[in-house]
Amino acid sequence: MIVVMKKSATEKQAEEVIKQLGEYGFSAHVSAGAEQTVIGAIGVRPDFDIRKIKIMDGVGDVFKVTEPFKLASRSFRKENTLIKVKDVTFGGNEVIAISGPCAIENEEQVFAIAEIVSSAGVRVLRGGAFKPRSSPYAFQGLGEEGLKLIRAAADRYDLVVVTEVLESAQVDLVNTYTDIFQVGARNMQNFPLLKELGKFKKPVLLKRGFSATIEELLMSAEYILASGNPDVILCERGIRTFETYTRNTFDLSAIPVVQGRSHLPIIADPSHAVGLRQLVPAMARAAAASGADGIMLEVHHEPKKALSDGPQALLPGQFRELMEQLRSIVSVLGRRLA
Numbered sequence: 001m002i003v004v005m006k007k008s009a010t011e012k013q014a015e016e017v018i019k020q021l022g023e024y025g026f027s028a029h030v031s032a033g034a035e036q037t038v039i040g041a042i043g044v045r046p047d048f049d050i051r052k053i054k055i056m057d058g059v060g061d062v063f064k065v066t067e068p069f070k071l072a073s074r075s076f077r078k079e080n081t082l083i084k085v086k087d088v089t090f091g092g093n094e095v096i097a098i099s100g101p102c103a104i105e106n107e108e109q110v111f112a113i114a115e116i117v118s119s120a121g122v123r124v125l126r127g128g129a130f131k132p133r134s135s136p137y138a139f140q141g142l143g144e145e146g147l148k149l150i151r152a153a154a155d156r157y158d159l160v161v162v163t164e165v166l167e168s169a170q171v172d173l174v175n176t177y178t179d180i181f182q183v184g185a186r187n188m189q190n191f192p193l194l195k196e197l198g199k200f201k202k203p204v205l206l207k208r209g210f211s212a213t214i215e216e217l218l219m220s221a222e223y224i225l226a227s228g229n230p231d232v233i234l235c236e237r238g239i240r241t242f243e244t245y246t247r248n249t250f251d252l253s254a255i256p257v258v259q260g261r262s263h264l265p266i267i268a269d270p271s272h273a274v275g276l277r278q279l280v281p282a283m284a285r286a287a288a289a290s291g292a293d294g295i296m297l298e299v300h301h302e303p304k305k306a307l308s309d310g311p312q313a314l315l316p317g318q319f320r321e322l323m324e325q326l327r328s329i330v331s332v333l334g335r336r337l338a
């Protein structure tokens, strides 16, 4: 931590800061310039609240130089974490495609979409049985019936299942059917849920909250890791900005930023980021080029009839064409789409 004293600060105020830092367990390294004093506070306190120093008399500004997350950080683990689910590995050379509907609606729908997904070479089927909807009057998902259907459709085509868990009380039920737990954007900081998922030996796909910083995303991953589950896959799905022409703003810079700071795999979800079918392919191609470890795409055989997110679901033909383009793009990076 670096403490920059105000130009007007007195020697006594600087001494007070140094004393206080000592009481908080830091050793101080003082560099007194002609105009300003800068104090380097040495010590590892990832949980330290820098406001405790910011509010002291004579302090101009305080900067943190170490990251507050530990287990999720690149300095804790240099090499990428590989997360293996059946024959799919996240975080390695393969870029993992994940596709399916927004929600599981009925048997005919999920089997039809699983066939489309599988025949395009995708190995991971997505679809929500418990849906976090903005309106309490909107379709909330089929619940356990939906879990049974996605499991059956995935087993028919030998696919891996990822489906959302909304609350701690649902974890055991969802665990019975899924291969990967999804934590949605709205639940990224549901800390009791994150801690509960930390007790399982099953990967968690953690989506970035739409008003969460990258650091907050990594701190949420830290909750799962610190609770004992090392297998967290991060997901950039767009953040809320002042822009209104897209559902969210796709913050693709999160991909290389996370890869620099963390060993965990990170995938991209252009469907929820842009929210309109015609915009999804361009941003999916950009996500592939950004170096994402996976791409999540919503697809529907009859999007006009979809009970949720139909306008952002790719049509089957569009989806197949996009998958071919993504294969070419990732091959330029020496990777393979799986």
Ligand code: PEP
Binding pocket: 102, 128, 132, 183, 184, 185, 186, 207, 237, 272
């Ligand atoms: C989803 O993936 O279906 C979903 C609800 O996404 P998000 O949590 O990113 O809004």
Ligand code: MN
Binding pocket: 102, 103, 272, 298, 308, 309
């Ligand atoms: Mn959706």
